[in-house]
Amino acid sequence: MSHVSDAPSPGTAAGTLASISVPDRLETVFGALDFFDGLPLPDTVTRSYDALDLLRGIEVFLNCVPGGSMVAMRRGLRSLGIDSHTIGYTTPRCSSAPMLLTANTETTYGMACLALDQDGPTVIESPPNSLCVVSDLWQRYVVDMGIAGPDKGGGGKYLFLPPGFDGDVPDGYFVVRPATFSSWVLMRALGGAESLLQARIYPLSAAANPPEQHFVNFAESDFNTIHANDFSFFEEIDTLVQGEPPEALESELSGQLASIGIVHGKPFRPDNRMRSVLDTAARIAAGIVRTLAFKPRDPAFYWYRGSSWKNPWPSRSYEFLSPEGARLLDARAVFYYFGTASSPAMAAAAVGAGSQYAYTAEDSTGAWLDGARSYTLRLPRGIPAKDFWAVNAYDPQTRSLLRTDNPYPSVNSLSNAVQTLHNGDTIIHFGPTPPRGREANWIQTVPGRGWFVILRLYGPLESWFDQSWRPGEIEPA
Structure with a gap:
């Protein structure tokens, strides 16, 4: 289709026009967008709305993970x-x-x-x-x-x-x-x-x-409390929206939900196109949040320079606020994707009270932890926990305790069997088979599967906060 040239109008600087105009064709990750002098052609209209719905679906997923997790928790407990x-x-x-x-x-x-x-x-x-x-x-x-x-x-x-x-x-x-x-x-x-x-x-x-x-x-009951990573995630969110007062939801998020058809008091009935778009959005968003969780790009996530140990509350705020008061959207999505219940006692515990956490899915070389390999973790003497400490292994798919032959994938100070070295250090072993004579300090892993670990300190002591004590990295054996 032919149309007027890109020549500037009288009195309009060429640079200004270029900065405010749309070219005839934009190459995007969603495909080419074609225009007639800034007016979208039919295929571009369709592609634009597909792109917008996909983006809105991704944003809704990332922002609504906390609510989706609660709906799944309630459903699992009710079962x-x-x-x-x-x-x-x-x-x-x-x-x-x-x-x-x-x-x-x-x-x-x-x-x-x-x-x-x-x-x-x-x-x-x-x-x-x-x-x-x-x-x-x-x-x-x-x-x-x-x-x-x-x-x-x-x-x-x-x-x-x-x-x-x-x-x-x-x-x-x-x-x-x-x-x-x-x-x-x-x-x-x-x-x-x-x-x-x-x-x-x-x-x-x-x-x-x-x-x-x-x-x-329910200690030994096999039931699911984890939200979906496909289209049904949005149905979980609709359950929440329909069952709670609309005033419980702030207007910005309410608007995001309305843009994909989730509105209090109205049925959520997406057509086949929208269902497909939202299913794709959920799967993409689940992949994105896993990247945010296990390979965060914000340096504030890391407890120590050059270390893989990460802090689930990078700003020490249970509301995931920066010192300037901005909502740290990535940090909020990360925490609620693999955890529940953010509180001041967890995020910014005082010395000797509450609890503190560090997690990693990497060894000292930066490689992902592999269930077929063996590793060691050194906890130096004087582990800073007034009440107790624990190291647990988890499945990166379910973010739940790792299922192995031992239903308790943990080494912790509540066990009288934990062994320490002559200098007071504690060595924890991970791998598919136990090291001889060190079975009490061993957490079994599964060949062909990844895993990640969380170190918990209940009643954390000053040496944790001033970082005069720090855990070692997970070393390949």
Whole structure:
């Protein structure tokens, strides 16, 4: 098609026109975009909307991973009968059977999902000597309970009020107002199952005579709490949007969701073209976030210069904010893709309180950890953990505990069998077969599979924060 030339109009500088114009053809990763004097031709209209829908789908995935994870968590717990009246827990300790994002084998967990729309105001009696956190269904931090909360670890009564509640509020409770009806309750009982079993959840209407608390031990149950990486991810997000007040969602993200057809009070019915685009978007986004997680380009992710050990909270902010107040979108996506429950007690723990974390999927040469090879990790003497430390191995596909012959892929200080060298250092071994005489310090891996590791410090000490103590790199044996 012929058209007017690119000659500048009278009074318009050629450089200015070039900077504000669109050429006849743009070569893009989505294919060529053709125009008639800036007007899109029919194929370009189609290709432009395909590209826009793909980009919006990728952005929605990356921004909504926290919510998708909560929907999958609630669905997985419900499959075991764990609901707003039942607490799921792990005893004697969590195994690799549950598909839970980066759970560990040392902590006695308790989990439940509130349903304030059904139960009304709800009371939680937190267990003593515990680290508990509540997140709303978009996985935004709501409150700490236990050691890091207002009850200071002595156990306390927390009253959760539904969004929009304007009734009378009785005295004697720590009052909490989440933005969503459903919230995920995570309990970590440092006193073990005996402490955890003191927890209670019941409607405020039953406070005078609370019902018997129901518990389900899921430590060895094979169930899935991990969100999808295909089109069904968007269906998970639609479930969240439809079930929660629209006010719980800020306008920018609400607009992104609306652009792909997810709107509160309206059915999500994408046509075949849109389903295909969104399926592709989810798969691309899942690949991108894995790159962000395991090969971050932001230097702030790395604990030490020249090291592969990474910090899941690169700005030490549980809200993933930079010092200037900008939302670190990559950091938020990374954390919620392989973890759950971000809280101040985790991101910026004080000396001797809370917990700290470091993770890596690389050996000292920068190569990915290979389940067919053997490796060692040296933890120098004086491991800075007042309560306990642990090293766990995980499956990079599921981001859950690595499934091997041993259902507890961990070496930790709670085990009396852990061996130390004469100088006080601890050597941890990884590989498909155990080193002779060092079986207590060995974590089995799977040939043909990758893996990654998380070092946890509960009650981290000053030498962790001032970096006078640091773990070694994972060395090929």
